[in-house]
Amino acid sequence: MSTVVETRDHDGHHGPAKGFTRWLFTTNHKDIGTLYLWMSFIMLFVGGAMAMVIRAELFQPGLQIVQPEFFNQMTTNHGLIMVFGVIMPAFVGFANWMIPMQIGAPDMALPRLNNLSFWLLPMAFGILVSTLFMPEGGPNFGWTFYAPLSTTYAPSTVNFFIFSVHVMGISSILGSINIITTILNMRAPGMTLMKMPLFVWGWLITAYLLIAVMPVLAGVVTMMLMDINFGTSFFNAAGGGDPVLFQHVFWFFGHPEVYIMILPAFGIVSHIIETFSRKPIFGYSSMVYAMASIAILSFVVWAHHMFTVGMPLAGELFFMYATMLIAIPTGVKVFNWVATMFRGSLTFETPMLFSIGFVTLFTIGGFSGLMLAIVPADFQYHDTYFVVAHFHYVLVPGSLFALMAGAYFWLPKWTGNMYDETLGKLHFWLTFISVNITFFPMHFVGLAGMPRRYPDYALQFADFNAMISVGAFMFGITQLLFLFIVIKTIRGGKKATPEVWEGAGDLGLEWTLSSPPPHHSFTVQPQVK
Amino acid sequence: MSYIKKLITKLVLATSSALSFAIYSAENSDYNMPVGVTEVSQSIFGLHMLIFWVCVVIGVIVFSIMFWSMWKYRKSKGAVAADFDDNFWLEIGWTVAATAVLIWMAVPSTQVMVKAYDDAEGEINILVTGHQWKWHYEYMEDGVSFFSNLSTSQEQIDNKIPKGEFYLLEVDEPLVIPINTRVRFLITGNDVIHSWWVPDFAVKMDAVPGFINTAWTNVPETGIYRGACTELCGIKHAFMPVVVRAVEMEEYDAFIAEKTVLAESERMLTSKEWTKEELMERGESFYATNCVACHQANGKGIPPVFPALEGSEVALNDSAKHIEILMEGIQGSAMQAFGDSYSEVDIASVITYTRQAWSNGKNGDGVIVTPKDIVEYKKRINL
Numbered sequence: 070m071s072t073v074v075e076t077r078d079h080d081g082h083h084g085p086a087k088g089f090t091r092w093l094f095t096t097n098h099k100d101i102g103t104l105y106l107w108m109s110f111i112m113l114f115v116g117g118a119m120a121m122v123i124r125a126e127l128f129q130p131g132l133q134i135v136q137p138e139f140f141n142q143m144t145t146n147h148g149l150i151m152v153f154g155v156i157m158p159a160f161v162g163f164a165n166w167m168i169p170m171q172i173g174a175p176d177m178a179l180p181r182l183n184n185l186s187f188w189l190l191p192m193a194f195g196i197l198v199s200t201l202f203m204p205e206g207g208p209n210f211g212w213t214f215y216a217p218l219s220t221t222y223a224p225s226t227v228n229f230f231i232f233s234v235h236v237m238g239i240s241s242i243l244g245s246i247n248i249i250t251t252i253l254n255m256r257a258p259g260m261t262l263m264k265m266p267l268f269v270w271g272w273l274i275t276a277y278l279l280i281a282v283m284p285v286l287a288g289v290v291t292m293m294l295m296d297i298n299f300g301t302s303f304f305n306a307a308g309g310g311d312p313v314l315f316q317h318v319f320w321f322f323g324h325p326e327v328y329i330m331i332l333p334a335f336g337i338v339s340h341i342i343e344t345f346s347r348k349p350i351f352g353y354s355s356m357v358y359a360m361a362s363i364a365i366l367s368f369v370v371w372a373h374h375m376f377t378v379g380m381p382l383a384g385e386l387f388f389m390y391a392t393m394l395i396a397i398p399t400g401v402k403v404f405n406w407v408a409t410m411f412r413g414s415l416t417f418e419t420p421m422l423f424s425i426g427f428v429t430l431f432t433i434g435g436f437s438g439l440m441l442a443i444v445p446a447d448f449q450y451h452d453t454y455f456v457v458a459h460f461h462y463v464l465v466p467g468s469l470f471a472l473m474a475g476a477y478f479w480l481p482k483w484t485g486n487m488y489d490e491t492l493g494k495l496h497f498w499l500t501f502i503s504v505n506i507t508f509f510p511m512h513f514v515g516l517a518g519m520p521r522r523y524p525d526y527a528l529q530f531a532d533f534n535a536m537i538s539v540g541a542f543m544f545g546i547t548q549l550l551f552l553f554i555v556i557k558t559i560r561g562g563k564k565a566t567p568e569v570w571e572g573a574g575d576l577g578l579e580w581t582l583s584s585p586p587p588h589h590s591f592t593v594q595p596q597v598k
Numbered sequence: 599m600s601y602i603k604k605l606i607t608k609l610v611l612a613t614s615s616a617l618s619f620a621i622y623s624a625e626n627s628d629y630n631m632p633v634g635v636t637e638v639s640q641s642i643f644g645l646h647m648l649i650f651w652v653c654v655v656i657g658v659i660v661f662s663i664m665f666w667s668m669w670k671y672r673k674s675k676g677a678v679a680a681d682f683d684d685n686f687w688l689e690i691g692w693t694v695a696a697t698a699v700l701i702w703m704a705v706p707s708t709q710v711m712v713k714a715y716d717d718a719e720g721e722i723n724i725l726v727t728g729h730q731w732k733w734h735y736e737y738m739e740d741g742v743s744f745f746s747n748l749s750t751s752q753e754q755i756d757n758k759i760p761k762g763e764f765y766l767l768e769v770d771e772p773l774v775i776p777i778n779t780r781v782r783f784l785i786t787g788n789d790v791i792h793s794w795w796v797p798d799f800a801v802k803m804d805a806v807p808g809f810i811n812t813a814w815t816n817v818p819e820t821g822i823y824r825g826a827c828t829e830l831c832g833i834k835h836a837f838m839p840v841v842v843r844a845v846e847m848e849e850y851d852a853f854i855a856e857k858t859v860l861a862e863s864e865r866m867l868t869s870k871e872w873t874k875e876e877l878m879e880r881g882e883s884f885y886a887t888n889c890v891a892c893h894q895a896n897g898k899g900i901p902p903v904f905p906a907l908e909g910s911e912v913a914l915n916d917s918a919k920h921i922e923i924l925m926e927g928i929q930g931s932a933m934q935a936f937g938d939s940y941s942e943v944d945i946a947s948v949i950t951y952t953r954q955a956w957s958n959g960k961n962g963d964g965v966i967v968t969p970k971d972i973v974e975y976k977k978r979i980n981l
């Protein structure tokens with residue numbers, strides 16, 4: 070307890086600045102975490118609004134609300150914003166808040182760099198979103214921006230898009246350097262690597278993935294820039310280039326990217342399941358090895374996104390086998406979560422509900438992933454709504470559920486106030502139901518043959534599409550409830566104890582700090598046994 | 599333990615019978631992958647169902663244990679947490695089991711893959727080219743070729759009139775292939791990447807500019823098979839369906855013969871003397887199928903992406919440039935070259951049409967371009 074008192078005094082000398090400059094100049098890990106989280110929350114509603122436009126147009130066959138040109142801009146920007154503007158920054162927000170508190174450090178290792186990493190992002194998204202208001206319109210070539218649709222045939226605003234991707238990339242790389250440095254250098258004495266909390270492990274691996282692949286993304290957009298403006302022909306067949314090269318480079322970034330969006334989620338869910346099962350996580354070391362092997366394997370499966378580009382047989386088979394392999398460590402993680410619940414003492418507060426939702430629905434996404442890995446079958450699935458169903462199952466009830474679970478789990482710690490449990494549970498059930506109404510039928514329309522990125526479709530898909538749209542609107546509106554709950558919790562509520570959750574005190578250093586925690590989390594390093 | 603076993607068995611039985619009912623009643627319907635008509639499509643359907651059931655079984659086992667634990671070990675019932683956090687053999691066991699299931703899956707998948715990818719010559723070879731936004735088919739042996747455009751009317755798309763049965767799944771000229779014949783498709787793209795998909799053949803192959811991919815099929819039943827473009831290719835990606843008519847060999851031969859005669863008479867047309875009215879009439883319909891997507895029926899385009907042709911300097915006063923644009927396209931833009939794919943008559947008539955239509959005839963120099971001018975142009979370029 071004496072630690073806490075000391076820190077409070079310390080705050081008196083230089084607590085947070087007041088007003089806007091507090092946020093602009095802040096180097097404090099919690100303030101920066103908060104900024105990241107609010108930005109991704111705002112972007113969730115921006116990207117969500119775009120999804121609503123898409124679903125409104127697809128509610129019925131025929132063109133009603135928007136023209137195909139704008140529709141394509143909506144699908145593209147929805148994808149880009151959700152991936153780069155919501156899921157990724159939200160996890161960085163969690164990293165900022167939680168890593169120092171979980172490893173017993175006062176702050177991040179490189180606080181000024183941390184400030185820069187964040188403030189680059191609003192700039193990047195400001196640029197990206199502003200293209201929508203330019204005369205030629207924003208990017209319209211899909212979030213995977215395949216050349217030559219995104220080069221020779223792109224609107225000239227593609228240059229803004231490229232710049233924006235460069236800026237996001239710099240932000241991610243700087244953020245990752247900071248996270249790796251913090252984790253490797255600032256752990257409390259006694260916290261060996263194999264004693265690190267799983268969220269910290271997840272992020273350590275993620276940060277290495279980011280450093281490995283963000284430069285590849287930067288490379289591919291730079292090649293586009295050259296093709297568009299400086300007469301090179303990387304991706305232009307007429308000049309001797311190769312459009313398929315684009316896809317290889319993009320997916321060499323793209324597949325690790327999808328694991329970047331899920332490894333921190335694995336960490337969060339592991340903490341929550343052990344807390345509410347009142348039993349330590351089952352197979353801690355296999356959890357760590359599973360994450361590490363997923364990360365390594367993720368570099369050799371990229372071409373499973375390209376099974377129909379005409380690769381040679383040996384290539385198709387190699388990428389099929391490699392992709393199937395990745396299902397093993399993923400499966401091990403699911404088994405471990407179930408084994409953690411087995412013979413525990415379970416309660417079902419909102420974070421636990423979201424985590425159970427995560428385990429069930431993420432697994433369904435894993436199953437469809439396994440189906441997609443079977444090359445011949447992928448000839449039928451590829452670029453249909455079946456793929457859309459797959460990645461939404463792993464990203465929405467996967468990554469996004471983990472984020473929501475984590476928010477409910479740590480909000481009392483962050484704000485010092487308990488959230489409203491009844492509203493939280495209501496939020497969970499509405500979300501859980503609407504997610505399934507939205508994404509489950511997508512499997513069916515995909516199998517029945519509806520291609521993705523279509524603003525209009527044949528009549529046999531009409532019923533399911535109407536259902537999907539209704540689910541989507543429900544899901545969208547439900548998230549306003551989440552916003553309300555978060556604001557309500559920040560403004561007040563039952564006071565949270567330092568431990569917050571029964572028995573959590575033994576499960577992580579963050580629960581030994583006061584709620585809300587002091588300005589500089591640990592000024593005296595705790596000792597880990 | 600026997601209690602657990604019984605419960606699990608019951609759960610497995612209940613869930614799987616419910617599921618199998620749902621799935622079997624859905625087979626061959628709008629809920630599931632089409633079984634298709636070819637050997638390859640049927641083996642792919644088999645693989646799909648196999649891997650699906652594998653997933654169902656694993657899912658039922660894992661989720662039953664999970665939900666049962668949630669029920670049995672809930673704290674409100676006074677459950678006290680056990681104190682174990684690993685079990686070496688259990689972990690090795692399920693890793694090995696998962697690996698075994700995957701290997702077992704990989705074997706038939708590999709077999710089907712080898713069959714689907716068999717790259718031998720076809721008895722008939724067809725060059726399929728994806729254009730923004732239509733398909734071009736060329737029968738390599740017979741030299742016959744044509745474009746296949748969406749035939750659903752814009753009024754249906756804009757909800758002005760009721761939609762037909764094959765809304766967005768119909769074209770003006772379907773691809774015709776004979777049954778019980780090995781047909782090989784050589785697939786490429788003209789501008790951006792497209793992807794040619796016929797679900798009933800389980801053929802989906804990307805049409806990549808500058809590269810030629812191959813795929814094959816051997817269709818045992820006559821019929822009309824409908825598919826789609828599955829790679830995002832711009833504004834009209836959803837509006838370039840694939841329709842294949844599989845017919846008896848005799849009918850196929852007749853089709854090719856008819857197409858050959860048609861092509862010959864088309865060539866004759868070039869030397870004919872054309873009146874302005876004849877050119878206008880032909881040009882208007884050519885414009886309607888090939889240009890309206892970008893330049894719009896009223897010639898006003900969608901600025902700034904697609905320029906207006908009404909009042910354009912080129913269409914008013916520069917017929918030489920006008921011919922060049924139609925023949926060569928405009929480098930680095932969506933305006934493609936039409937010269938290689940269409941006859942002199944078509945090119946001349948659409949140029950004449952756009953120079954006369956809307957207010958252009960009144961405001962411009964009124965030059966009429968004839969098929970002979972195009973022949974001249976071609977001669978000059980070849981020198």
Ligand code: HEM
Nearest residue numbers: 327331373374396399435438439441442451452456460463
């Ligand atoms: C068991 C593990 C998984 C396997 C075997 C798997 C397999 C696949 C395959 C084969 C595809 C390509 C499908 C196609 O385009 O035809 C795919 C697409 C995709 N997967 Fe997964 N996946 C797995 C887990 C995940 C996870 C954890 C995420 C993210 C959190 C994810 C996100 C995506 C995304 C975003 C796409 C689509 C990208 C696009 O084309 O826009 N997957 N997956």
Ligand SMILES: [Cu+2]
Nearest residue numbers: 324327373374
């Ligand atoms: Cu992937």
Ligand SMILES: [Cu+2]
Nearest residue numbers: 827829831835
């Ligand atoms: Cu397309």
